[in-house]
Amino acid sequence: MNTSFKAGAIALLLASPLLATQAQAQAVLTEKTLSAALATQIATATVAACSAKGYSVAATVVDRSGTVRAVVRADNAGPHTLEASRLKAFTSASARNTTLAMMEGSQKNPGAANLGQIPGFLLLGGGVPVKVGNEVVGALGVGGAPGGHLDEQCAVAALEQFQDQLK
Numbered sequence: 001m002n003t004s005f006k007a008g009a010i011a012l013l014l015a016s017p018l019l020a021t022q023a024q025a026q027a028v029l030t031e032k033t034l035s036a037a038l039a040t041q042i043a044t045a046t047v048a049a050c051s052a053k054g055y056s057v058a059a060t061v062v063d064r065s066g067t068v069r070a071v072v073r074a075d076n077a078g079p080h081t082l083e084a085s086r087l088k089a090f091t092s093a094s095a096r097n098t099t100l101a102m103m104e105g106s107q108k109n110p111g112a113a114n115l116g117q118i119p120g121f122l123l124l125g126g127g128v129p130v131k132v133g134n135e136v137v138g139a140l141g142v143g144g145a146p147g148g149h150l151d152e153q154c155a156v157a158a159l160e161q162f163q164d165q166l167k
Helices: 003-027 036-052 080-095 099-108 148-160
Strands: 058-063 068-073 127-132 135-143
Touching: 036 058, 036 068, 036 135, 036 148, 058 080, 058 148, 068 080, 080 099, 080 127, 080 135, 099 127, 099 148, 127 148, 135 148
Parallel strands: none
Antiparallel strands: 058 068, 058 135, 127 135
16 A cells, blocks of 8 residues: 555544544534523612612513523513513524614614514613623513613613623
């Protein structure tokens, strides 16, 4: 047998497990997610942040796929606030963006005007992604303040309290 052929065959045999390992590594991903305990703490802190401003709201925290992890509804919050907060959280997690930014973008850009037609999307301010670094691990939705921009302010204020845990 040719010596260079043997060397090439040996190199291929030695490299094949490495190639298989790389292919397997790309086939299975590891993702970060929010614990139920942290999700509950975030929802509770959000309701408290809004209550301090005189707003009775509901706060929903979802994981990266939009599945509900925690919900807290303030005393006197309207029944509609539960669904509004869930939809805002789902929309934010799905799009990896704030719902206020999405709403404004859909109003300014005719190509994005139909985003609100996606089932489950609610383009009102109050949905904010929860991130670890640049990775979206969930989202927080708030409903019930007298304006989506105020819902978002409560969400951002609450999330600032958890920055050390979201590293």
